[in-house]
Amino acid sequence: MYAPAQHDEVTGLVNYLDEQLTAIRAAALGLTEEQARETPCRSALSVGGIIKHAAYVMRGALERLRTEVTEQPVDAAAYAAFTDSFAVRDDESVAGTIEDFDRVRAQLLATVAATDPAGDAIAPPAPWHGIFDARPIHARYYLVHLIEECARHAGHADIIREQIDGVSVPTLALTLAGASANDFFQPYRPTPGTLLA
Numbered sequence: 001m002y003a004p005a006q007h008d009e010v011t012g013l014v015n016y017l018d019e020q021l022t023a024i025r026a027a028a029l030g031l032t033e034e035q036a037r038e039t040p041c042r043s044a045l046s047v048g049g050i051i052k053h054a055a056y057v058m059r060g061a062l063e064r065l066r067t068e069v070t071e072q073p074v075d076a077a078a079y080a081a082f083t084d085s086f087a088v089r090d091d092e093s094v095a096g097t098i099e100d101f102d103r104v105r106a107q108l109l110a111t112v113a114a115t116d117p118a119g120d121a122i123a124p125p126a127p128w129h130g131i132f133d134a135r136p137i138h139a140r141y142y143l144v145h146l147i148e149e150c151a152r153h154a155g156h157a158d159i160i161r162e163q164i165d166g167v168s169v170p171t172l173a174l175t176l177a178g179a180s181a182n183d184f185f186q187p188y189r190p191t192p193g194t195l196l197a
Contacts, residue, residue, distance in 0.1 A: 013143050014113050020150035024054045026172040027157035030190030036094040040163035048094035049086045050157045051101050056085035058104040065111050
């Protein structure tokens with residue numbers, strides 16, 4: 001949880017984004033590579049795939065925040081890359097996906113921290129939402145959308161993790177943060193040799 005504080009706007013945005021990324025990553029704590037690839041719900045989503053997709057989203061966000069992106073490809077290659085971002089392929093490992101996530105996360109948080117939320121920006125077309133033209137926005141619009149996107153996937157990761165072994169992501173995130181046991185929380189004890197253990 002992002003603890004209550006009197007931060008400036010961009011610091012608040014960074015902290016809310018970081019909390020969602022923490023939740024996505026924490027979902028892997030104590031899973032085996034095989035468990036992190038499981039798709040226990042009716043969708044094709046797995047914990048590992050969500051972590052990989054979050055890294056894909058973060059790379060896209062870095063491009064948007066560092067350059068003036070006024071177009072968004074909607075061709076077959078772009079769709080294939082989007083679809084591939086949800087699955088850890090046989091030639092990839094979930095552990096490697098987490099390492100990539102961590103690298104991109106650090107870059108993204110630093111870039112967001114250096115962004116003026118009131119700065120002018122352009123939202124590229126989003127034809128899947130019926131928006132066919134680029135539109136002027138403030139950076140704040142995009143940053144809040146990015147938090148929304150990451151929060152959606154943090155929720156997916158929590159549900160999938162609970163389907164695997166009944167452990168909730170808030171418990172895992174507190175465990176990784178080193179929180180002490182209390183009346184409301186007991187740290188999770190991952191099996192040595194599992195992800196993030």
